[in-house]
Amino acid sequence: MKSICADLVLQRLAPEAGAALNRQLYNCLREAILDGSLPPSSLLPASRDLAREIGMSRNTVLHAYAQLQAEGYGHSRVGSGTFVAETAPDNFLSAGRPVTAAAAASAPVRLSKRAQTLLANASAAPVQWGAFMPGVPDVTQFPHRHYSRILHRLWRAPAPELLTYSHGGGHPALRTAIAEHLRVARSVRCDADQILLTEGVHQAIDMTLRMLVDPRETVWVEEPGYWGFHKVLQMDAVRVRPLHVESDDEGPGAGWPRGGKPPRLIFVTPSHQYPLGSVMSLARRRELLDFARAAGSWIVEDDYDSEFRFAGRPIPAMQGLEPDSPVIYVGTFSKTLFPGLRVGYMVLPRALAQPFRTAHADLYREGHAITQAALAALIDQGHYAAHIRRMRVLYARRRALLAGLIGEHLGPEYLHPQASNAGLHLVLRLPDGSDDVAIARAAQARGVLTRPLSAYYQRGGAQRGLLLGYACVQEEHIEPAFKVLLRCLQSSSSRAA
Template sequence: MKSICADLVLQRLAPRADAAGAALNRQLYDCLREAILDGSLPPSSPLPASRDLARETAMSRNTVLHAYAQLQAEGYVHSRVGSGTFVAATTPESQLSAGRARAADADVPGTVRLARRAQALVADASAAPRQWGAFMPGVPDVTQFPHRGFGRIVSRLWRAPTPELLTYSHGGGHPALREAIAEHLRVARAVRCNADQVLVTEGVHQAIDLSLRMLADPRDTVWVEEPGYWGFHKVLQMDGTRVRALKVQTGSDSPDSPEAGWPRGGTPPRLIFVTPSHQYPLGSVMSLARRRALLDHARACGGWIFEDDYDSEFRFAGRPIPSMQGLEPDSPVIYVGTFSKTLFPGLRVGYMVLPRALAAPFRTAHADLYREGHAITQAALAELIGQGHYAAHIRRMRVLYARRRALLAGLIATHLGPAYLHPQASNAGLHLVLQLPAGCDDVAISRAAEAQGVLTRPLSRYYRRSGAQRGLLLGYACVQEADIEPAFRVLLECLRRARAT
């Protein structure tokens, strides 16, 4: 079997005009020298033994020895007795190589032509490069994941995996996981479903994308909560739909006017994106009257409701809020959840519960568009749920997150006053909304805090139109109790500086 170095030599020794008439050992020398200078053979990497390279390239060993000797004499390689020949850490032309790299960078065009919607996406990207630490919202404490138990399950499955676990999947996810998800949702969230309605995804963004591709044509109308999750807007932006703002219900809305804030006029919505059990980002709970009104409207216009139940497991007081999907039989609701908040985001496992009429076509499209996989991970997750570890983990995290929430809320009330806690916040979820006075620049404050190592998200970025509320989303789930107060004091200083300017 040829070494990678031998493959490189054979490719670069293809007939070239500048090598005509040159001795073979000189051609080999030039080939290896260029590979060292352009980084194909990185510093400290070993070269094959001269005998091996000669055999693999059909050269004489003396040819290889002459090339190696010249490279060593000029400082490109060094040899150690009994160990072999290695690329030098620094080469005589290292400065020249750096200069070439800078020149190559200078030759790269400053702009490329992207599609207009891609340009808009990149210019206003929302995904943060840092995803851990105080006060990053929407991130659980991943250090508490029962990795030892999960690791034992995964190790056992890897010892003798069946072919079905190692190839492309088809059918909406591993059957055991779909059954485990259906059973969990029936009990914990009052979802009406069976395993055939469950489709395993790689998260909510894939579920949004699939729903749009299957149910909405370009320029069709969709309703999205205002303010709402930025992920909805980003995927919608790339799919070319007409977005209408569905204003979030406030405490001032009369219970007798469930349609307050609905878009008026225009074409009926094909999809209505909502977070009814714990609105993101404000934290309110959608009233029963508004839920029923949306269900009636979706049925009347032939549309579908996309219910994102992203962190409903973490409610710290009062009765659990049942799902919108379970309010009536065969509701026009696509129910979506994820294990990103209950376990860890890097798992990349979510799920959709589809109306019966949509289940089969969605499964087929999902397999064709995204090529299902991760079957071993899904099988292990099914066992984690079936053995009771998942439910036990959620119970432990509820206690932990409730304690951290109370600590952060107490600091806000003590140092800033109760008015700074957003009035719509329910006692649930993984973040609080710190309400700021009118005129504050929440984006600038967030940037200043990030420069001091404290992560937040500005509330105004969750609005699509002018008149946005100002505030900061403060995630407490991924912050150790001992770190909450020091990080909050950093944030306080940023707020004081902002008020002083």
């Protein structure tokens, strides 16, 4: 089998009139070194091997290698072979040379209007770990020893179906394990045939929009709400109406849009509203279910961190309140295990399960069967439930520590009144007129990560505040990071005064 270097030479080697073969080979290799195709310090093939692969004599290759070394493009190590130089001599010659206008100029790239809007308001943070990044679990606590043993067993003799494309909604063992877990932990009414495995919540949202909503049709989304919903909605060109998050004492339907066509989809986070943290009352859940049935709408219930409730009775999922509810239940392992796993799931009403499975296989070419099989074993062996129990204790301790610091240094009024004793973040309220975006930027410059609450609003009337994630912060780091944030708040207050 030819080496990659041999393939490169055979593609680029062009006969040069009057030039010896060794010179042609030298020129070919030199150009590949200069344009980075053969990177610095990379090992060139043995002369005998390259000669055989490209159909030249070994002496021809030896002469080309010798010329490269003589001119500083390569060097040899006894017993190891010939390597590309770390710095080509041409780089020294061109140092300080101004870039020509032709090289610097580039043709403008035409992006769609949807892409331009997405990029102008990009929200995904380049840094995803540290105090106080919201929505990130403590990935250092993942039961990696159990998981690695399971993976090692699967990789010893993997079945072919674990290594090819999947079809049918994901690995059957994981779909069964998820269905059993949800029935017990979240009172979800489902079986394995209703489970569709996804790459995460974003793919689930995109899939639902593609399957159920035509362009310019209407969907309702919580205001404020998860920025990821809005990004996918922008790209799918649907009409968005805000479902205002109000306190429950205002009664069912207080924040619903009035008038207009009924929505095709209604996106909600009823068990722990994102980002404010409130819990949707039972009366409002039933009212929303009745409305959806009457209007022919579907509810998308994102149950993103419902496992982490630190006080009070567990709150069952909306999906399980009545048989065959018009609810698409969405969950993920990103919060309970680690985000890089990229495994989420949908619990689909029976009428939607088969069409969604077929479309998912055609659109996204399912895979990750080894990962899914390992995750199923982790659940079946009890390690997943044990991990959640441990993390509840750990996160409750960290939440109490951060809440105590806020109360001590700022006052209890700085904790958002809608926050429930659950989740992976707290909302720090700020006085009206505060620039939460500038404060978040100043904190990040000092190594403390947070998100401005106002960024979760799509329309006017945004509350000001900061989302403070505590799950991924070691206890001994919470107070020092909070004091950095406190200085940013004080600096912002003094400038405003």
